[in-house]
Amino acid sequence: MIPTARSRNLAAIQHGHIGEELRQTPFHPRLEALAHANDWYAWSGFKAPHSLYDEELEYFAIRSTAALFDISPMTKYRIEGPGAEAFLNRLTLRDVRKLAPGRVHYTAWCDDEGHVLDDGTLFRLAPDRFRLCSQERHLPWLLDSAVGFDVRITDETEAVAGLALQGPCAYAVLRDAGFDGVEKLRPFQLADFPHAAGTVTISRTGFTGDLGYELFVSADLALSLWDRIWQSGQRNRLRAIGYSALNRARIEAGFIVANADFVTAETALREDRLRLPDEIGLDWMVDLEKPNFNGRHAMMEARRTGSLRHVLVGLEVDGNVAGPLSLIYHRQKREVGIVTAATWSPILKKSIAIASLSRPFGISRNDDLWVEIYVLRELQYQKLMKRVRIVPRPFLKLDRRGANPPGLL
Structure with missing residues (x-):
């Protein structure tokens, strides 16, 4: 690990979010225009909607048509280098050697006493490059755990915008948006697709137990990606949703949430x-x-x-x-x-x-x-x-x- 990079990262997180105005995600202008309910909450220091219009209608969009949810506040770490696989295999519960490039798996990581620090998704973007997504922030833990491994860790939460597109019409929306070949993605598989002047990474994953995809793009291309999907989704009654509807769907799917269904080891007071x-x-x-x-x-x-x-x-x-x-x-x-x-x-x-x-x-x-x-x-x-x-x-x-x-x- 490069000491200067570690120092920069630690200095950045020491500022925290207490007392700071909530930040806006790259998709906020589009969400704000749709936010008739004006029902917002704080998600990892970002302004996020509980509901945009009506929780019931948003829930039924997940189960009946298609729903679009901003996952940009989700913590995202890029972990890369010759020692990335060995580091993540030491850190997490599942065998990372079995995770092929272009695949995703759900995993968790614990402290030395075996207590769960968090759960999340691990994306293998290339043989020596990964993206770890989680509910909570873990940069100090990751940096300390990386000592002795030839690996670089970068917090890319703000640099990478994310969208979850979920529901039975999710594939139709992507097809109509011109993402040729997206039908080839199997569950927990990912691929890069051209978008504007760059690329968007699309994975067949989600948090609803339904047909769904997650899309990751550089923050400067976020609004153009939203507009591309939103325009193509109208024929399939695409609806933007907030967390309340997503939470109902994830309970039906039996998925758990850190610091809701269990307390993470770093935040447990008892x-x-x-x-x-x-x-x-x-x-x-x-x-x-x-x-x-x-x-x-x-x-x-x-x-x-x-x-x-x-x-x-x-x-x-x-x-x-x-x-x-x-x-x-x-x-x-x-x-x-x-x-x-x-x-x-x-x-x-x-x-x-x-x-x-x-x-x-x-x-x-x-x-x-x-x-x-x-x-x-x-x-x-x-x-x-x-x-x-x-x-x-x-x-x-x-x-x-x-x-x-x-x-x-």
């Missing part, structure tokens, strides 16, 4: 908030056949001794009232967990939730579980005790997500 991969449903990605990686010994020891304390599960909830951050009880008496995310699914016609339970609940004891929900009715809060059932995730599985070639409506 010992009982730390989580091993096995405790948040990420045990399947722990590859014990590859060389040593961060937290490996701690994970193996927890499995050997049976000291895992938590489990993340999917729930169906009686009734039609969602209850995020509601407590879960056994036999309506003993507190055994908490709902981390919940929604009413219009497709399934059910209330569904993701919850963290204390073992053995969720493993060998799944009977007589209840959730305590408080609802506001006629200006007064009422407590509802609703029965819950543990069910597999994803709650909603759509064949079109993995269809090859992608279908047309």
Whole structure:
């Protein structure tokens, strides 16, 4: 690692975002023009929409036509150099040697005690060049972990703009926009396509459990990319969406969010908030056949001794009232967990939730579980005790997500 580059990066992040005005993404002018709801929130220091017009209509765009979501605030790190593969294999849970150029995989990374620091997507852009995308910022951790590896790490969050195009008409929108050959992309595959005076990287990935793509382009070409997609998408009723609609879709897909469904190791203030991969449903990605990686010994020891304390599960909830951050009880008496995310699914016609339970609940004891929900009715809060059932995730599985070639409506 080049010391001067490390010093520049550390100096840049020391300024932080506290007290600073929220920054605008490269797509903000287009979002602001569509933001009838004027419902904004802060995402990693950027101004982002909860909803632009109506959450219900935005959700149904994901499931019925096509939806466009600005993912530019998502943290993006470029990791490159002769030692990039070895570095990422040491850092993350999955075997990076199995990730071919032009492919993407979902992964996570932990501290030395095996506690999850974050999850995200790893794009292999070339044999020695990667892009790591995540919810939280990890530059100091990455720089410290890179000591001894021949690798360069660059925070390209602001330099690279991103869009998620999701829904059954997503492929049709890209086809009509002139991205010839995009139909050849299989799930978790990526390729570069010409755009304006440069290129756009398109991957068949997303966070909705539907047919979808993510597009990455240099910030100076962002507005021209938006306009190209927006114009071609009108015949397929393309709609721009905010996070509220996306969040409902991701719960249906059973996907988890850092510092929502689990607390990242760097931000946890209490010992009982730390989580091993096995405790948040990420045990399947722990590859014990590859060389040593961060937290490996701690994970193996927890499995050997049976000291895992938590489990993340999917729930169906009686009734039609969602209850995020509601407590879960056994036999309506003993507190055994908490709902981390919940929604009413219009497709399934059910209330569904993701919850963290204390073992053995969720493993060998799944009977007589209840959730305590408080609802506001006629200006007064009422407590509802609703029965819950543990069910597999994803709650909603759509064949079109993995269809090859992608279908047309």
